[in-house]
Amino acid sequence: MTGLRIELRRSTALWAGLLVLVSGAGMLVLVTSANARWKGNSTSAVLELRLPLAYVWALVVGLAVFQGMRDSRAGVTELFSATSRPGWVRLGTLASAVAAVVAAATALLCAGVVAVVAFGGGFVSVGFLPLMVTVVIALASSVLLGLAVGRLLPHPLTVPVALVATFMVATAAGRALDGRTADDEVSRLALLVPVLDPPSSDLVTTSTSVDIGQIVWFTGLGVTAFLLLVARSWSGRLAALVPAGLAVALALSIMPSKLSGVLVTDSLAGELVCDGRVCVSRAHEDRLPVVAAVGREVLAALAVLPGPPTEVREDTSAMAYLTAPQRSRDVVYVRSQGYPRVLTMPPAQLRLELLAGAGVADCSTPNTIDVQEAVVRYLTAGYFNGGLAELASEPYVWTNTRSRSEVEAAWQALRSQSPQEQLRRVAQVREMLLECQDSSRALDVLRAA
Known part of the structure; x- marks a missing residue:
């Protein structure tokens, strides 16, 4: 616990959590109107966060990459590798601190929009929980991946490239899911990104297959990211890719191929x-x-x-x-x-x-x-x-x-x-x-x- 408290003070963990809260709430205000539909249903409120998530996701990944380069910037990589303390313990403490704070901040952001719905007299149900769990796991695993990338590629250009690449992937995925008819084909790969342009309805949510597929994928990605972060050999790094590979294969087999399978009626709000x-x-x-x-x-x-x-x-x-x-x-x-x-x-x-x-x-x-x-x-x-x-x-x-x-x-x-x-x-x-x-x-x- 002492190491965890030290990492909370000296790492970017608290700043990353603050970034999630401020940027998430700020972008939600900027991209939605005062009489937005999401204020009438808690599920729609959490689903609405998928739009500003394109910006939040990129910022959090960029900050995590920067944090992952800490040892290289300080010139202590060889020093820590020579100590008797296992490297995975120290790196695991850092990863736990940053990922936990980001996960807590994301959950707090979701709870905040649900509170807005509740205090505004809107409909509140447990339907928002799968959406919230998906977003929390997505950001936490993305933080772990950012830490791993920063540790493996400690170059001055790594942070801006990671930030821009993440934003471009989020934008491209959002466009790939922008259907005009119910029978439009959608890219299953786009569903591996936690970004979605919310529908103009407060009676719609994502399907169970989408929720399960995304949770499986981001969980596998998080495991792979952590193993990459603590691995010391190339063989260990190659083995670390297995969880993500299995997760993406399983997730793609679950994901729907049409827009009508991505968005379904909220069974609780639509009753x-x-x-x-x-x-x-x-x-x-x-x-x-x-x-x-x-x-x-x-x-x-x-x-x-x-x-x-x-x-x-x-x-x-x-x-x-x-x-x-x-x-x-x-x-x-x-x-x-x-x-x-x-x-x-x-x-x-x-x-x-x-x-x-x-x-x-x-x-x-x-x-x-x-x-x-x-x-x-x-x-x-x-x-x-x-x-x-x-x-x-x-x-x-x-x-x-x-x-x-x-x-x-x-x-x-x-x-x-x-x-x-x-x-x-x-x-x-x-x-x-x-x-x-x-x-x-x-x-x-x-x-x-």
Whole structure:
């Protein structure tokens, strides 16, 4: 314990821990907005740390490499090798001090963001623990690797090269995992890096296979790094590579190959909580009273349709922020993921959103624009609302003069028909939306004279 206390005072251990806390918290503040989604769910909060980890990881590795060069800088390498005390004891004490402080600082950083969620009234569950364990092991093993690299390659350029290389690897891995659709192939090698661009959803977490694979890999890397640090012969250094080799082989066999296998619905936050026939996720349970009241109004309004929906339910699917929304003849889905945030809308706006499409979501993927589909949503919402009104999800159509004129002209054509004909056309469009047929055909059905 005396040696450990000495290393805590004389090594960069405490500075490394402080670096993790300050840089991690600082980058999290810089890269996220004040109303970021992660503040609503503890799992999302820890997952959000994967983005600033690209910077923190590089800084910690660079500092560890610098620390690993201590004996060489002081010119005492030969002196310590001639002492009777085993080298692995002294080096093990140094490694334990630095890695333990970094691990503790990382755990404290994760606990800090969870505390922000808890004090902000967000949803807190044990779902963040696998993510936290992964990050802690990743940084601790990276520290050990940095110490080993610094000891084996005591050159003035080693520190900057290690820092830049680590940052470049983190950046490249983050880009390799930036999928646009659920079926996008992802690089398993990129999953060996603890960096991930968090999804724009607070109902998503990494899959069990990703968590286990990363824990296995970083544990094996840590063992190899420690053995490299204390090895004195080339044969010992070659043997030290075995744990990392076995770990990477096992991890790659576990890792998924598609984005849909990397990110899954948070089973705890995404659990449905219901008030009668209206359900929202447990993470958004505070909005249930408002959604339940609006949902009952929507179901009553849609009851005039043949085969009307009977439930209102939040769409908690993991890929809802990337793929076209779910659709069902019996369920009106609430799109809580992506933008705009439907669940935070005032009741009047939420009612219009659920009535649009006669209770059926549009067929476009998020972040795409289909003007004709938007016009269809305006007309169907207006039919059940008794008049046109702005949809918060389609503001450009309402504010654009040309699109607004198109909506009003189509509205007049629809309202010129008999009540029975209007209902027939809206019901037909609902069927077309359920099958995701051409939006231009749906618009023609509504506005045909």
